[in-house]
Amino acid sequence: MIEVEALTKRYGSTTAVDGLTFTARPGTVTGFLGPNGAGKSTTMRVVVGLERPTSGSTKVAGQRYADLPAPLHAVGVMLDARSVHPGRTAYKHLLAMAQTHGIGKARVREVIAQTGLESVATRRAGTFSLGMGQRLGIAGALLGDPATLILDEPVNGLDPDGVLWIRRLVRDLAAEGRTVLLSSHLMHELALCADRVVIIGRGRLLADATVHEIVARSERAGAVRVRTTDPEPLARELIATGAQVAPQEGGVLQVRGASVDDVGTVARRCGVTVLELSAESGTLEEAYLQLTGDAVEYRAAGTQGGAR
Amino acid sequence: MSVTSTTPGTARAAAATRSGPTFVRLLAAEWTKLTSLRSPWWVAGVTVAVAAAITYLSAQASSGDPGFQPFDSLSSGLVLAQVGPLVLGVLAGAGEYRTGAFRTTFTLVPRRWPVLAAQTLVVAAFALGLGVLATVACVLGVLPAAASRDIPLDLTAGETPAVLLAMTLFVVGLALLGFALGVILRRTVPAMVTALVVVLLLPVMLTLAGEMASEPADPASFSSTGEGPGPITVPGMLLTFSPGGAAQEMTVPASYQPVAGSPDMSPLGGGLVLGGWVLVLLAATGVRLRTRDVR
Incomplete structure (x- = not known):
């Protein structure tokens, strides 16, 4: 269970997250969606205690993240791939993570097998492709067998095989009763695996609904x-x-x-x-584009003048 | 690639021990982190080799002097080899931040400062091993020159044991200074440059300034002090209480005269001053980790 309540985060005069409230519930995959720069990663970093909210609060499993007695067992976190020292092997990275919570080597080998990293476990993380880096991040998130998982752009850089694997993995994790929050800037990724979608733009909540409800909001829907x-x-x-x-x-x-x-x-x-x-039936992609049309931070140069 | 899903059986196995970070666990994790990188081993190897080589060359060069004392050449190799522990410390301190690995570290330990304490101890332990090896290398480097003059090198005589201990702790102190600069500056290059300026450049400049300042401008004061140490000057004070000057003080036998214009400071005093600097920098880092976001 992840509860974000009236969360605001400012950096100087820039407001990254603006009064955001949503809840990710156990047994569901909650998609966290928004254009680049919408505040997804900032929200996630606040939830896992790396940054403090300017106002508002976030809770995981009913507690402030910083008050969790055993964070690795409570929450599996995968932030961007640059959270690993490139000079360390995948195995040693995971082992050091495990050691902080007294988790044994057997569990480390288990998550390596589960994420398909056996053949590269003794290679330095700096030599990894983006996809392998994502798998390593997910391995770290699974290490403590947590009831809550927070995955930032897990599908990014994965090959089609890996994308299918992630979808199945998060569905299975939710089916086991876990809370899964996963972010993406690609709607169709979430359409295929999320039960609920929280859409933000420029730090504000744009929609918090099931995939069906959001599709129904598309302009084309019902035409x-x-x-x-x-x-x-x-x-x-x-x-x-x-x-x-x-x-x-x-x-x-x-x-x-x-x-x-x-x-x-x-x-x-x-x-x-x-x-x-x-x-005609709307697609999630269209609904998403309509919702975020006003909230896109960066546009391609060609469309800059025509920003709606 | 093989794809498997979580099995409830293994989930329960892991659930059996669901306790959080303890300081001993953090020490184990940080030791794994430090020793699983290549750079500490490279730096350690090069440091020991350089210490042995410079000591050997320095002892060989001065073995022709009539008053050659192998003991005097003992710590000469560390003049250059001291860069090693500095680099070791800077890489260990700044590495986490440079690479983004701190995000993983601090999500695992949201209280943060125990990580800093564990890292400090682990770097100190690694540097202690390096210090012992570097000191042994220095002793080995002196032996050929001593043998060529038939001067026995008695490691237990006089001030020698104290100097050997001081040399070892000197390596530890510099590694911790590098580490403290690394964690407070968070970037490798600025931390490295700062460390080299503070430890190598500043003492030389302050020594020169101290000698200039303590030149007997007033003949009367010169005669009154006689052969004793000259008056204490501002550059001399700065030298003694700068981290680099204090570090150098550690390897100078207690019986030696202080640098012109500096207060007389024992190796122990030098070590304490250096330790004070490290503590101040680490305390500042600890406060910053507690009160600020890590991004």
């Missing part, structure tokens, strides 16, 4: 797409029935306020040939 040889009479007729119509390229109309059945009936009535007719 009907119809392609016809003769869009104009159909559009007039549809508007007459009270629907809203947005004409698009290639003879396509996007219709709201009418079902697929309604649109088909109207099309037959005004005698146009229907080439394509379907109910």
Whole structure:
């Protein structure tokens, strides 16, 4: 269980996190989503006690992180890959972590096997690819068999095989009743493994809902797409029935306020040939982009002038 | 790559001992961390080799002098080899911060300062081993020159045991000074430069300044002091109480005259001054770790 309550974190005049409140519950995978620079990593660093909140509070397992008697057993933490000394082998890195909590070598070997690092365990972490570094970070998070896991961008840099592995791993961990909070700036990653999604932009909460609820918020959700040889009479007729119509390229109309059945009936009535007719469903990606559209900190140069 | 999921059986096995960090555990972890890097071993090897080589060359060079005393050459190798423990300490102190490994360390031990204490002890222990080896290397370096003049080197006579002990502790003290500079500056290069300036450059400059200041400008005062140590000067005081000057004081036999313008300080006094500097820097680091974010 992770509770973030009215968390604000400022660095000088910059506000990284602004009054953020959310809860990650046991048995669920909570996706923590936001554009780069939205405050995800800052929030996570505050939750694990590396930084102090300017105001507000965070709790893990009902306690302040700094008050946990055995942090490694309570919370598995994987922050960015640069949390490992590059000159140390994977095995020694994990062993030193384990020794702080009196965890034996057998458990170290176990997490090495579990994360598929056996063949590289005696290599120095500095020689690792991004993907192997992520696996090492996850191995460290699993070491204490914690009830809560905090993973910052775990999918970043993994090969497709590794991505599948992470999805299965976090699902299994949640199924065992653990709390999993994992951040990403890629919506579709979370769509496939998160139960709930907390979306932030510029440090503020934009949405805290299930994946389904967020998809339903997409502008496209509930609309009907119809392609016809003769869009104009159909559009007039549809508007007459009270629907809203947005004409698009290639003879396509996007219709709201009418079902697929309604649109088909109207099309037959005004005698146009229907080439394509379907109910549109929004994607999580679209919902996310719409939510964060105003909150993107950095834009590609080409779109800078057109920032909404 | 093979993929397995958590098995409830192993989860329970780990759950059997769910206690947190203790100081002994932190010592074990920090020892693993220090000794699992390559740099401490490299630095230690080079330090011992340089100590032996310089001592050997220095003793050989002065063995032709009529008044050659092998004992005087004993600590000559450390003049250059002292860079070794400094580098060792700086790398151990700044390494965590330079690489970001401190994030892992401090999430495991949110109280933070026990980690600093454990690291300090581990660096001291490693440096103690290095100090013993470097001192042995210095003794071995003197032997050929002593043998060539048929002067027996009695390690138990006079001030020799005290100097040997002081040489060993000198290595420990410099490693801790490097470590303290490393943890407070958090970056390798600034910490290294500071350490070298403080330990190598500053004492030379202060010695020269001290000699200039204590030159008998007033003949009357010169005659009144006679052969005794000259008046104590500001550069002399600074030298004695600077970390570098204090460190050098450690390896100078107690019976030797102090540098011009400096108060007479025993090796023990030098060691205490150096230890004081290390404690002040570590205390400042401890306070900062307690009260500030680590990013």
